[in-house]
Amino acid sequence: MFALLGISPQQLFQQLLVGLINGSFYALLSLGLSVIFGMLNIVNFAHGALYMMGAFAAYFLLNLLGLNYWFALVLAPLIVGAFGALLERVLLRRLAGLDPLYSLLLTFGLALVIQGLFQNFFGSSGLPYAMPSQLTGATNLGFMFLPIYRGWVVVFSAVVCFSTWFLIEKTRLGAYLRAATENPTLVRAFGINVPRMITLTYAFGIGLAALAGVLAAPIYQVRPAMGADIISVVFAVVVIGGMGSILGSIVTGFALGIIEGLTKVFYPEASNTVVFVIMAFVLLIRPAGLFGRTA
Amino acid sequence: MTDAMLAPAKTASAAAPLLKISGLEAWYGESHILHGVDFDVRPGEVVTLLGRNGAGKTTTLKSIMGIVGKRKGSARFEGKEIIGLASDRIARLGIALCPEERGIFASLSVQENLMLPPRIAASGGLTLDRIFTLFPNLKERLASGGSKLSGGEQQMLAIARILRTGAKLLMLDEPTEGLAPVIIQQIGRTIAELKQEGFTILLVEQNFRFASTVADRYFVMEHGRVIDAFANSELEANMGKLHDYLGV
Numbered sequence A: 001m002f003a004l005l006g007i008s009p010q011q012l013f014q015q016l017l018v019g020l021i022n023g024s025f026y027a028l029l030s031l032g033l034s035v036i037f038g039m040l041n042i043v044n045f046a047h048g049a050l051y052m053m054g055a056f057a058a059y060f061l062l063n064l065l066g067l068n069y070w071f072a073l074v075l076a077p078l079i080v081g082a083f084g085a086l087l088e089r090v091l092l093r094r095l096a097g098l099d100p101l102y103s104l105l106l107t108f109g110l111a112l113v114i115q116g117l118f119q120n121f122f123g124s125s126g127l128p129y130a131m132p133s134q135l136t137g138a139t140n141l142g143f144m145f146l147p148i149y150r151g152w153v154v155v156f157s158a159v160v161c162f163s164t165w166f167l168i169e170k171t172r173l174g175a176y177l178r179a180a181t182e183n184p185t186l187v188r189a190f191g192i193n194v195p196r197m198i199t200l201t202y203a204f205g206i207g208l209a210a211l212a213g214v215l216a217a218p219i220y221q222v223r224p225a226m227g228a229d230i231i232s233v234v235f236a237v238v239v240i241g242g243m244g245s246i247l248g249s250i251v252t253g254f255a256l257g258i259i260e261g262l263t264k265v266f267y268p269e270a271s272n273t274v275v276f277v278i279m280a281f282v283l284l285i286r287p288a289g290l291f292g293r294t295a
Numbered sequence B: 001m002t003d004a005m006l007a008p009a010k011t012a013s014a015a016a017p018l019l020k021i022s023g024l025e026a027w028y029g030e031s032h033i034l035h036g037v038d039f040d041v042r043p044g045e046v047v048t049l050l051g052r053n054g055a056g057k058t059t060t061l062k063s064i065m066g067i068v069g070k071r072k073g074s075a076r077f078e079g080k081e082i083i084g085l086a087s088d089r090i091a092r093l094g095i096a097l098c099p100e101e102r103g104i105f106a107s108l109s110v111q112e113n114l115m116l117p118p119r120i121a122a123s124g125g126l127t128l129d130r131i132f133t134l135f136p137n138l139k140e141r142l143a144s145g146g147s148k149l150s151g152g153e154q155q156m157l158a159i160a161r162i163l164r165t166g167a168k169l170l171m172l173d174e175p176t177e178g179l180a181p182v183i184i185q186q187i188g189r190t191i192a193e194l195k196q197e198g199f200t201i202l203l204v205e206q207n208f209r210f211a212s213t214v215a216d217r218y219f220v221m222e223h224g225r226v227i228d229a230f231a232n233s234e235l236e237a238n239m240g241k242l243h244d245y246l247g248v
């Protein structure tokens, strides 16, 4: 079959892997967007910029403080998440209850400002971030060579996504979150500090973006525009999966990464647009998204 | 309103009130709904707010709970002013609301709904075993989704979940609305048992036949004010007036 299509299995698996890698980033980013959308009812256009800040945080932790990749994996989400908490407290909270259009404009503006500042200070070209030594090299799987770092990114992202899903759908903390998504007033009247929960939820979503940024740093370069480059696809993923659906954003993220990869093999010309074509079809057939609840 | 109406009813104890509302006003946006509500609830009592649709009963409970946009006047719980507090702080002091619309969370299972309100006191709440004795149906439905329950089951769940927390004052907003007679009876028995356990209950009811089986005192509301008050022993004597007030 491969021969018939003029495609080597090697090539197919390579692109599948690239697709899975991209899918990991899509899933982590759209998951954070969904968590934030569910709780705060805002579309966080600053998400890409905060992903980029995660990568920069890893870069500075290494080059200024000598803290390696493993530290960055923990610290960068905390640092950027804290920055997110500040944004929520100082800016976004003021827009609560208003038309979501305002928060959309605000976060869009924030994205431009953050990216502009980083471009101003660090230029547009990328800064290199070395792969952690434990994860360099490749392993022969028989049917293909798997670069270890890439395998790590896919597995680790899947674990983080699944844990987040578990946290939200299966734990008591998650029950608070789901309840507050439905009826924040009543949840608060039961004695739960909902405003603090909202801040922490935003910080958590941002933390996921920053984590994706750290994972991306050794693969792509650390660049101010890296967030802007990926975010439009991520928004398409969120639209396809359904706004606010946790499982939907994870599954759709990985699936669209793979579909993109396969398109590169079978019809490379369409690989940059296939996600948007799918988005258009989904919007026509199921406007609430594949996993979205129709209101 | 005359002083006689506000004077403590003869049957009730002379203890300091657990909740004292005076001059309570409330607004939804621009519309002024409560125009100075006054009443009190003493420890261990069941007090019922009566009044026609739109009289402001629900708004009164929401104002006490701190979930009405703007409120003024005074609400003291155990002597502490709560009118300016956020609702989570008010809940932590020991007040719990069972809302008129029941507020069962559809995305949570029955078990999750039941366990949602955090304990606010180390002691005082009912154990799960006790709750399941009061509401045996709930035990069988624990794994169901919150949206899958019948109206009666939803009402039981809405009451059950505030019994665990250790709140002293339970505010029940029309717990019998739209329910079958057997379920109304079950809820009546439950309220009586809760009273025996020492809970203080502020009940809103349209159905004063039902209320008369559990209430110690009544306050009648009209147009955002309390316009009359009497004890349960005075119910028969006030029947004529009540029919006028409630238009039944």
Ligand SMILES: Nc1ncnc2c1ncn2[C@@H]1O[C@H](COP(=O)(O)OP(=O)(O)OP(=O)(O)O)[C@@H](O)[C@H]1O
Pocket: B028, B031, B033, B051, B052, B053, B054, B055, B056, B057, B058, B059, B060, B100, B206
């Ligand atoms: N969210 C709201 N926004 C604006 N006005 C409201 C709102 N809720 C209630 N009202 C108005 O406030 C007044 C009092 O309503 P409330 O719900 O307190 O009455 P109630 O005594 O509980 O009536 P019912 O017996 O029908 O439950 C009514 O005129 C109602 O229209």
Ligand SMILES: [Mg+2]
Pocket: B057, B058, B059, B100, B173
């Ligand atoms: Mg009402």
